[in-house]
Amino acid sequence: MILQKLLNIVEEESRKKGLDLNSKKTEVMVISRKQEPPKCDIFINDAKLKQQDKFKYLGTIITSDGRNNNEIAARIAHAKTSFQKMRAVLTNKHISIQTRKRVLQCYIKPVLLYGCEAWAISKQMEAKLEGTEMWFLRRMLRISWTERKSNETVLIEANSRRSLIKTIRKRQATFLGHVMRREKLEHLITTGKLDGKRGRGKQREKMMDGLKRWLGSGSSTETLETFSTRTVSHYAYVKIGKAD
Structure with missing residues (x-):
């Protein structure tokens, strides 16, 4: 292997x-589309390493x-916790x-967004x-769910618009x-292709798929070519910015 x-x-x-x-502090993980990840027997000095289904690396x-x-859900939880810690400021109507x-x-x-x-x-x-x-906005405006205000009404009251995505x-x-x-190396990973057949069923949403929709590109190749030069990349950035 x-x-x-x-x-x-x-x-x-x-x-x-x-x-x-240190075999006790070294772990192994297999990334796979299968519900039951394949077993991976890796050893250090005849000591088998523990296989994990998830771990945190550089905060992710x-x-x-x-x-x-899992990462997005964790980010949402961290952000809400941070909001609660600053609740006295963020919900203060005198500000x-x-x-x-x-x-x-x-x-x-x-x-x-980390x-x-x-x-x-x-x-x-999404x-x-x-x-x-x-x-965030509903709590900043102190709008209770019992008031049954639509998101559009909340955005108007906050003089705001959706911008997170x-x-x-x-x-x-x-x-x-x-x-x-x-x-x-990152370029090779992004543009490279693996041998084999495509899996059955609906394919997963990839980061490139989201960017293709935003840029109106017809293919991943066209999207990658858009970012191949600094000038075109800047144009693409401005194009997305105009949607704000």
């Missing part, structure tokens, strides 16, 4: 430098199914709504993100532009 060979090389080279790999939750649902929205933009939304550049957002999670955006797409467009222009 290639992974075992690579780990053996790392373990051997580390030992030459006087370093030892990575799961064995390759989806972002103008414009000022409070700036506080929200500065302190709460960065918590929500790592969003790599999200593949399903329609279900609805949850938009719901979170309205959750557009912000995510802008960040993804900027990130993809950097990847395409660098032409490094």
Whole structure:
């Protein structure tokens, strides 16, 4: 197995430098579309590594199914917790709504959008993100659910409009532009193709699918070509920005 060979090389080279790999702190995970991920038997000095179905890396939750649902749900929870900690300011009617929205933009939304550049957002999670955006505004205006006010009415009262999904797409467009222009390992991963047949059933929503819809591109190739040069990438960014 290639992974075992690579780990053996790392373990051997580390030992030459006087370093030892701790098998109790080293874990393995297989990313697969199957409901039951394949077993992966990897060893360090005859000690079998524990296989995980998810772990957190640099603050981001990575799961064995390759989806972002758990990460997005966690980001929403963190953002709501941060909102509650600043509730005294964000719901204070003695402070103008414009000022409070700036506080929200500065302190709460960065918590929500951490790592969003790599999200593949399903329609279900997109609805949850938009719901979170309205959750913030309703609490800032102290609107109870019993008042049965529509989202459109809330947006008018807040002198605001939906912008969260557009912000995510802008960040993804900027990130993809950097990847395409660098032409490094990330570029190879983004543009490369794997041998094999496509799985049965409806295909998963990919980050590229969302960008294709926003840019009005007919194919992934056309979308990637859009970001292949700095000038065209900037034009694409402006084009998305005009939707605000």
